[in-house]
Structures are given as structure tokens and as C-alpha cells.
Amino acid sequence: HGGKSEKSILSTSTATLEIATKQQLYMLDSNSPGSVFFLPHGTRIFNKLLKFMKLQQEKQGFTEVITPLIYKKQLWETSGHWAKYSEDMFKVEGNDKSKFDESEKDDIYGLKPMNCPGHCIVFKRFNRSYKELPIRFSDWSSLHRNESSGALTGLTRVRRFHQDDGHIFCTHEQVSEEISKTIKLIKICYKIFGLNNFKMMLSTRPDNFIGNLNDWNRAEKDLSNVLNKELGENNWSLREGDGAFYGPKIDILLTDNFGKEHQAATIQLDFQLPQRFELRYQNDKDDYDIPIMIHRAIFGSVERFMALLIDHFNGKWPFWLSPRQAIVIPINNNHKEFANKIVKKLSNEIEDFDNPTKLNTNKFFVEIDDRNETIGFKTKDAINKGFNYIILVGDKEIESGKLAIRSRSNRKIENLSVDEIINKFKLLEDNYE
Amino acid sequence: HGGKSEKSILSTSTATLEIATKQQLYMLDSNSPGSVFFLPHGTRIFNKLLKFMKLQQEKQGFTEVITPLIYKKQLWETSGHWAKYSEDMFKVEGNDKSKFDESEKDDIYGLKPMNCPGHCIVFKRFNRSYKELPIRFSDWSSLHRNESSGALTGLTRVRRFHQDDGHIFCTHEQVSEEISKTIKLIKICYKIFGLNNFKMMLSTRPDNFIGNLNDWNRAEKDLSNVLNKELGENNWSLREGDGAFYGPKIDILLTDNFGKEHQAATIQLDFQLPQRFELRYQNDKDDYDIPIMIHRAIFGSVERFMALLIDHFNGKWPFWLSPRQAIVIPINNNHKEFANKIVKKLSNEIEDFDNPTKLNTNKFFVEIDDRNETIGFKTKDAINKGFNYIILVGDKEIESGKLAIRSRSNRKIENLSVDEIINKFKLLEDNYE
Ligand SMILES: [Zn+2]
Ligand SMILES: [Zn+2]
Numbered sequence: 001h002g003g004k005s006e007k008s009i010l011s012t013s014t015a016t017l018e019i020a021t022k023q024q025l026y027m028l029d030s031n032s033p034g035s036v037f038f039l040p041h042g043t044r045i046f047n048k049l050l051k052f053m054k055l056q057q058e059k060q061g062f063t064e065v066i067t068p069l070i071y072k073k074q075l076w077e078t079s080g081h082w083a084k085y086s087e088d089m090f091k092v093e094g095n096d097k098s099k100f101d102e103s104e105k106d107d108i109y110g111l112k113p114m115n116c117p118g119h120c121i122v123f124k125r126f127n128r129s130y131k132e133l134p135i136r137f138s139d140w141s142s143l144h145r146n147e148s149s150g151a152l153t154g155l156t157r158v159r160r161f162h163q164d165d166g167h168i169f170c171t172h173e174q175v176s177e178e179i180s181k182t183i184k185l186i187k188i189c190y191k192i193f194g195l196n197n198f199k200m201m202l203s204t205r206p207d208n209f210i211g212n213l214n215d216w217n218r219a220e221k222d223l224s225n226v227l228n229k230e231l232g233e234n235n236w237s238l239r240e241g242d243g244a245f246y247g248p249k250i251d252i253l254l255t256d257n258f259g260k261e262h263q264a265a266t267i268q269l270d271f272q273l274p275q276r277f278e279l280r281y282q283n284d285k286d287d288y289d290i291p292i293m294i295h296r297a298i299f300g301s302v303e304r305f306m307a308l309l310i311d312h313f314n315g316k317w318p319f320w321l322s323p324r325q326a327i328v329i330p331i332n333n334n335h336k337e338f339a340n341k342i343v344k345k346l347s348n349e350i351e352d353f354d355n356p357t358k359l360n361t362n363k364f365f366v367e368i369d370d371r372n373e374t375i376g377f378k379t380k381d382a383i384n385k386g387f388n389y390i391i392l393v394g395d396k397e398i399e400s401g402k403l404a405i406r407s408r409s410n411r412k413i414e415n416l417s418v419d420e421i422i423n424k425f426k427l428l429e430d431n432y433e
Numbered sequence: 434h435g436g437k438s439e440k441s442i443l444s445t446s447t448a449t450l451e452i453a454t455k456q457q458l459y460m461l462d463s464n465s466p467g468s469v470f471f472l473p474h475g476t477r478i479f480n481k482l483l484k485f486m487k488l489q490q491e492k493q494g495f496t497e498v499i500t501p502l503i504y505k506k507q508l509w510e511t512s513g514h515w516a517k518y519s520e521d522m523f524k525v526e527g528n529d530k531s532k533f534d535e536s537e538k539d540d541i542y543g544l545k546p547m548n549c550p551g552h553c554i555v556f557k558r559f560n561r562s563y564k565e566l567p568i569r570f571s572d573w574s575s576l577h578r579n580e581s582s583g584a585l586t587g588l589t590r591v592r593r594f595h596q597d598d599g600h601i602f603c604t605h606e607q608v609s610e611e612i613s614k615t616i617k618l619i620k621i622c623y624k625i626f627g628l629n630n631f632k633m634m635l636s637t638r639p640d641n642f643i644g645n646l647n648d649w650n651r652a653e654k655d656l657s658n659v660l661n662k663e664l665g666e667n668n669w670s671l672r673e674g675d676g677a678f679y680g681p682k683i684d685i686l687l688t689d690n691f692g693k694e695h696q697a698a699t700i701q702l703d704f705q706l707p708q709r710f711e712l713r714y715q716n717d718k719d720d721y722d723i724p725i726m727i728h729r730a731i732f733g734s735v736e737r738f739m740a741l742l743i744d745h746f747n748g749k750w751p752f753w754l755s756p757r758q759a760i761v762i763p764i765n766n767n768h769k770e771f772a773n774k775i776v777k778k779l780s781n782e783i784e785d786f787d788n789p790t791k792l793n794t795n796k797f798f799v800e801i802d803d804r805n806e807t808i809g810f811k812t813k814d815a816i817n818k819g820f821n822y823i824i825l826v827g828d829k830e831i832e833s834g835k836l837a838i839r840s841r842s843n844r845k846i847e848n849l850s851v852d853e854i855i856n857k858f859k860l861l862e863d864n865y866e
Contacts, residue, residue, distance in 0.1 A: 029554050031508040032542075035501030037555055040570075043497045055790040059782045064476045068468030068593055069502070069575055070523070070544075075464040090503070091526040092544060096582050109465075111503075111525060111544075121462050122470055137473075142502055142575060149529050160501055184786045192789060320792060349492045353617045356625060357488040358863040359753060362793060430791040 019315040034159030041323035062138040067118035070109040120277040128281040134170035155307035168294040197255040203242035211271040246272035268295040331394035452748035467592030474756035495571040500551035503542040553710040561714040567603035588740035601727040630688040636675035644704035679705035701728040764827035
């Protein structure tokens with residue numbers, strides 16, 4: 001870490017914090033250092049990111065599971081984390097009151113820093129056949145890492161975080177196809193967010209590798225073929241001997257607006273964990289094989305990815321991701337009631353408390369500004385607050401049923417009916433604009 | 434607890450477990466006793482329940498927040514939980530490596546059993562005006578309670594659970610309206626699930642009450658007026674002196690198919706926590722008042738509510754909630770490819786890995802049964818597995834573009850195009866059928 005890098009960290013986190021504070025996205029508190037409180041508007045972004053990624057993962061055949069947060073010490077011994085990672089894991093004390101024997105009473109749990117062991121338990125519970133593979137679990141659990149308090153910064157170095165975590169259990173033959181799809185998803189994702197400055201590295205077998213040399217050679221060949229196919233032959237780099245001892249990996253580095261590089265997505269092959277957990281599946285020869293496990297995340301930490309997006313967009317969220325999609329401004333007090341109806345209609349929150357809101361609804365984040373200020377003042381304020389669209393409601397608009405709508409970035413006014421606005425907004429979301 | 438009640442518990446949990454095992458909804462494991470692993474199909478139900486409730490909460494003006502899971506001991510002392518609830522809370526050990534002083538090194542945290550203190554922190558962080566009230570936070574955090582291992586059963590007595598938790602911070606004047614809306618939501622919710630056998634009780638001021646007698650009288654009068662209005666004068670009961678020391682409450686008891694009563698929804702007024710956290714808002718007289726806090730949950734524990742639904746529906750999920758909404762059966766091998774396309778179309782998982790799935794999509798849980806078995810066998814198996822609709826694909830169907838579709842419960846076959854099926858399914862979901 002040279003001087004330049006330190007300075008970049010500073011400017012990045014300062015800029016992030018300023019925007020996040022102004023837009024009330026998240027807060028921190030000394031009662032839980034390193035754990036982020038997402039405020040309502042930050043939660044909207046968080047949930048939209050999840051919705052986006054869940055859709056893409058489902059297409060790739062992932063099924064979501066919800067797994068426990070605390071596991072007994074014995075599990076972390078099986079996984080190997082207790083020996084290597086114990087210092088970085090929060091310990092949880094059991095105190096089981098139904099046990100009379102003092103030695104049994106105090107169970108020690110680890111608060112999970114990763115989802116992999118939980119997914120191994122789920123894989124192992126059922127008889128698995130090669131016909132079912134690949135099995136792909138996704139998980140959005142809270143994860144905790146015991147970072148020292150001095151190292152904590154905003155959204156980027158935290159103690160509690162979430163990953164768009166996924167584990168693929170597959171055969172050797174299936175590795176190429178799975179990695180190929182994962183890289184396609186990374187490309188889709190970065191394109192949507194306009195994150196065009198990224199590079200990928202393949203890290204290969206280190207000296208202290210475990211497992212079978214043939215497996216390593218085959219996997220490394222598969223990975224480099226996939227990288228050639230998906231990125232082009234000279235568009236990725238090799239880090240020879242830099243892989244984990246338990247498998248080769250692909251790292252993806254993103255460069256942010258400040259020139260700082262971030263580790264975001266990862267793809268890690270794992271020959272070890274399936275062995276430690278004695279996972280197996282029935283092959284087509286009435287025998288058993290050990291599956292390969294692939295750890296992969298596209299966002300990586302959702303918190304860190306959000307920090308990156310805050311900087312990247314400089315607080316100017318694209319419509320689909322925006323926690324403030326539109327504001328309705330009544331021209332004077334006579335138009336307040338009508339304006340309020342527009343807000344309710346666009347946010348699909350019609351005031352009928354005796355009947356349920358429908359399950360499949362198009363709803364947008366729309367507010368009203370009915371303060372006694374000038375239109376000019378309110379328009380400027382709306383732009384400053386980051387609303388993507390500004391909708392004016394006056395006599396002309398009420399009479400014609402066509403509202404005056406303009407975007408944050410363009411003064412040009414369109415006259416659209418509410419239904420036309422809903423269609424416009426829906427199209428923007430569908431195209432991730 | 435008499436003999437009858439004990440027997441009911443047994444039969445309930447046995448029935449639940451049988452269905453859950455057959456449908457692969459969830460599993461338990463000795464590595465984390467009392468923490469449920471939701472399998473892919475159980476996670477689908479869990480997520481659909483969340484989606485449903487989030488929509489209803491948003492209409493009522495709730496904004497979702499994401500709050501930390503671990504809080505330092507000092508917070509639980511402020512909230513009063515450390516003194517009264519300490520035994521039931523999992524302790525988390527900090528071990529902050531950046532602190533040199535041994536006494537500072539070992540932070541003690543509590544793994545949260547409820548969201549209220551976290552929401553008080555968020556309320557307190559900003560200057561609050563009466564104009565903003567009511568402020569309503571919802572939260573879906575994982576909660577942990579240190580139940581003794583002997584007490585654990587399936588989904589009903591667990592150590593880790595989730596609530597459709599919400600806290601309303603409001604003025605005295607706003608209590609009636611908020612409670613009224615909450616009761617309306619409870620009625621909507623139970624109607625949708627067909628849970629018609631419920632009763633509500635108002636529990637009033639106990640001897641050891643805290644706070645101001647006027648506040649109690651006013652609140653109790655408001656609550657009983659609301660109950661009269663929403664349920665009718667003789668359709669609820671009074672439990673005099675049975676309220677918590679910090680506020681009156683409304684309990685809702687559901688009776689299940691086995692005649693067993695369950696505590697599900699709760700509405701609890703709280704005069705204490707806002708005082709302990711020194712919460713305040715600026716009133717219209719340029720002075721400060723203490724808000725009233727209302728704790729409310731409609732499902733209560735999502736896990737417990739799911740157990741109740743498993744029994745209630747006896748595994749026959751209504752379409753909108755079903756993790757297996759339809760199965761496509763090709764009549765012979767020639768129809769496999771077409772059948773697969775139908776599956777992809779209905780589940781909106783068209784195999785295009787180079788482009789994103791759109792954000793607003795109608796997608797259903799649809800599978801294929803392309804085993805070499807007879808149509809009769811596969812139809813029976815599909816019904817047995819709980820698929821709501823069975824779609825047959827043969828020569829006639831491919832030629833006409835009209836698929837043969839029947840429901841689980843009715844042999845009558847309809848001939849519908851894929852788009853007609855999508856509309857049919859969408860309508861079923863929208864009406865919570
Ligand atoms: Zn992993
Ligand atoms: Zn509460």
C-alpha cells in the first residue's frame with residue numbers, strides 16, 4: 001500500500017459518506033460498530049439489487065436456501081475454519097438450560113463468516129445422483145467477520161455484511177459450462193451498472209496444493225479456455241501459483257472513479273470442502289464420486305458493492321435503482337388532492353385498507369412536495385435530492401388528464417397520462433435504465 | 434396445559450413434519466439446533482409470504498429498514514433486556530484485536546431477540562417533527578432466542594426465527610387510526626389464508642403499571658373503541674389487568690385444524706421504551722413530546738406461521754403460495770423439446786445467458802416430468818407431489834398451440850394458449866387464490 005492508494009481510500013469513503021448522509025441511505029452507531037443500519041431509502045436500493053440478482057441467478061438454475069447463522073464449533077472444525085479462521089469469527093455462547101452437566105451446558109457456536117459449510121450440510125442430507133447435478137444454492141444470509149474496530153470504514157470494511165453468495169456442486173465435466181455462465185453474468189451485471197473498467201485474473205496451482213494433479217490440470221485448462229472464449233485471448237491475465245491451496249480461482253478487479261481497484265466478483269474452485277464434508281453423488285456407473293464445489297459471487301459484498309455504486313453514480317441513481325424515482329408537485333393548494341391521487345396511483349398504494357394490494361403490481365417510489373414554495377424552488381430541490389422525474393399538476397393537467405413530466409437531467413417537458421407514465425417507468429425498469 | 438392440549442401439540446408437529454419432509458420444505462441439523470434450514474421449496478413459500486406482507490405494509494406507510502444483529506451490552510441495559518431477559522439471549526464475544534487494554538478487548542454483545550431497540554436508535558438519530566409522525570419501520574431480521582434444547586420442536590419452538598416486525602412511533606391522537614389499520618390488515622391476512630377461527634383480546638392496565646394513568650385510560654378507551662368498530666361490540670373479549678406493565682395490548686389467538694390455539698398477531702402499546710431511549714419529537718408548540726411506540730406483527734414468527742399453514746392447507750398450497758405451481762408432461766419423447774420451451778416460458782427463464790432477465794416479470798414455479806412413465810402415472814404423481822396444475826403437451830397441442838391444462842382438484846381439461854395460461858396464473862396470484 002503506497003501513499004496514492006491510502007489517499008484514494010480516503011477520498012472514496014469521504015465521498016460515499018457525504019452522499020449517503022445527504023440521501024439518508026445508511027447510518028452507523030457505536031452500539032454495533034461495523035454493522036450497517038440501512039435507512040428506508042438505502043434499504044430500497046439494497047432490495048432492488050437483491051431483486052435484480054435473484055432473477056438472474058434463477059435463470060442460471062440457482063435455488064435459494066435460508067440457512068442458520070450460528071453453528072457449533074464441531075462444524076467449523078470439520079470445515080477447517082476453526083483452525084485457520086477462529087480469530088476472525090465471532091463466538092456465540094450457548095448456555096443450554098436443559099442440560100444438567102456443566103460441561104455440556106456451554107455450547108460454543110461460531111457466528112458464520114460464510115455460507116459454504118451450511119450448504120455442504122444441505123447437499124449431504126439427501127442422496128444425490130449425477131442426474132441432479134449441477135446443484136446450485138444461493139443464499140443472502142447475514143455474515144459476520146470480527147474485524148478489529150480500528151479497521152472499520154463505512155460500507156467497505158464492516159463486521160456484518162451480505163453476499164450474493166452461491167455454491168455450485170458439479171462434476172468435472174460441468175465446470176466449463178458453469179464458469180462460462182458465471183462470467184456471462186458478471187459481464188451482464190457490470191454492463192448494466194456501467195462498470196466497464198474491470199479485469200480478470202486466473203490464479204493457478206500453488207506449491208502447497210492439495211488433491212490430485214490431474215484434477216488441477218484439467219480445471220486450469222477449462223478455466224483458461226472459458227476465459228479465452230468469454231473475454232478473448234489477450235484480455236485476461238495469469239497469476240501463476242497464486243491460487244488457493246484447495247483450488248484455482250478467477251479474481252475480478254473493478255477500478256472505481258478514483259482509480260482505486262476493488263475486489264468484487266470471485267469464482268473459486270474447491271477440491272477440499274467436499275472431501276472434508278465427505279460429500280458424494282451416485283455416478284452413472286453405480287459408484288460414487290466427489291463433487292467439485294464452486295464458490296461464486298457477482299456483487300461480492302452487497303455493502304461494498306453499494307459503496308462502489310454510490311461513488312460511481314455520484315448519487316445520481318438510474319431510475320430502476322433509485323430510491324426516489326419521481327416527485328409530484330401541485331402548482332397550488334387546489335391541486336394538492338389530485339396530486340396526492342397521482343402519488344398513490346404511481347406507488348400503487350391506493351388507500352383501501354379493507355382489501356389487499358395485489359401480488360403482481362407495478363409500484364414506484366413517488367413522493368409529493370406540497371410545501372408552500374415556488375415551483376422553481378421545488379424543482380431545483382427535487383433535482384438536488386436526486387428525484388429522477390418531476391411531475392407537475394395544475395389546472396391544465398387536471399383538465400386534460402395529461403401530466404407535465406420532465407427528467408432530472410433534461411428540461412424538456414412531456415405531457416403524459418398516468419397510464420403512459422406507468423408504462424414509461426415500467427419500460428425504464430425492464431431495461432435497467 | 435391439560436392432556437388434550439399436549440396431544441394436540443404432538444399431532445400438529447407430527448403432521449407438519451410429515452408434509453414438510455415429503456415436500457422438502459425444510460430440515461434441521463444437530464450443528465445448529467433450533468435453527469431451521471429452509472430448502473429451496475420452503476424458501477419459495479417463505480419469500481412469497483414476505484412479498485405479500487411487504488406489499489400490505491407499504492400501503493400502510495411502513496418503510497423497511499435493515500438493522501444490525503449484534504448490539505453491545507450497554508444497549509440491552511438501556512432497553513432493560515439485560516436485566517430481565519439476559520438468560521434467553523445468546524451472548525456474542527467481541528475480542529477486538531485493535532484494543533491493547535485487556536479490559537476493552539472483550540466486548541460482550543447480545544444477539545438480538547427483537548428489533549425494537551435497533552429501531553429506537555434509528556428514530557433517535559434524526560430530529561423528528563410531529564409533521565413526520567407516524568413513523569413506521571418494518572424489519573425482517575433474523576432473531577435469536579436461547580431456548581433450551583429440550584424445548585425445541587420443528588418450526589414452532591425454535592432458536593432462530595423471523596418476524597414481520599413493525600414499530601410505529603406516533604402521538605396519542607394517532608393511536609386509534611394506527612390500531613384500526615393494523616386490525617384491518619389482520620383481517621385481510623387471515624381471510625386470504627382462510628384462517629377464520631380467531632379471536633381478539635384486549636389486556637388492560639396491571640397493578641405494576643408504569644407511566645401516567647391518563648395515558649393508560651385514554652389508550653385503553655381508544656383500543657376498545659377500535660375493537661368495537663372493527664369487530665363489533667361483542668366479538669372480542671377483555672382481560673382486565675392482564676396488560677404488560679409498560680402498556681395495554683391486543684392479543685390474537687388462532688385456532689388450528691387440531692383445535693389448538695396459537696398466538697400469532699400481536700399489537701402492543703409501549704409507554705416505556707421511548708422513555709428509556711429518551712426519544713422525542715418536536716410538537717406544534719415548539720416544545721418536545723415523547724412518542725408512543727406500538728409493536729405489531731401480523732404473522733408473528735414467520736416460521737410458526739408457516740407451520741400453521743402447512744397444517745391448515747394439509748400440504749395443498751393455494752396456487753399463489755405454492756412452491757410447485759405447475760408441471761408440464763410431454764406425451765412422448767417427440768414432445769420433450771416443446772414441453773421444455775413451455776416450462777422456460779412459464780418460469781420466464783428463457784435460455785439467454787448473454788442478456789439480463791427483465792426486472793418486472795411474471796414467473797411461475799413450473800417443472801417438467803419427462804420420465805419414461807405413462808401419462809396416468811405421471812398425473813397421479815404430480816397430484817401427489819402437490820402441483821396445482823398439470824399441462825399436457827402432445828401432437829394436437831403443438832399443432833393447435835392450445836395446451837391441455839387441468840387443476841390438481843378437477844379432472845376437467847381446458848385448452849389454453851401459453852399466453853392464456855400466463856394470464857390465468859397471474860389472475861390467480863393477484864387474487865391470492
Ligand atoms: Zn463459499
Ligand atoms: Zn418490538
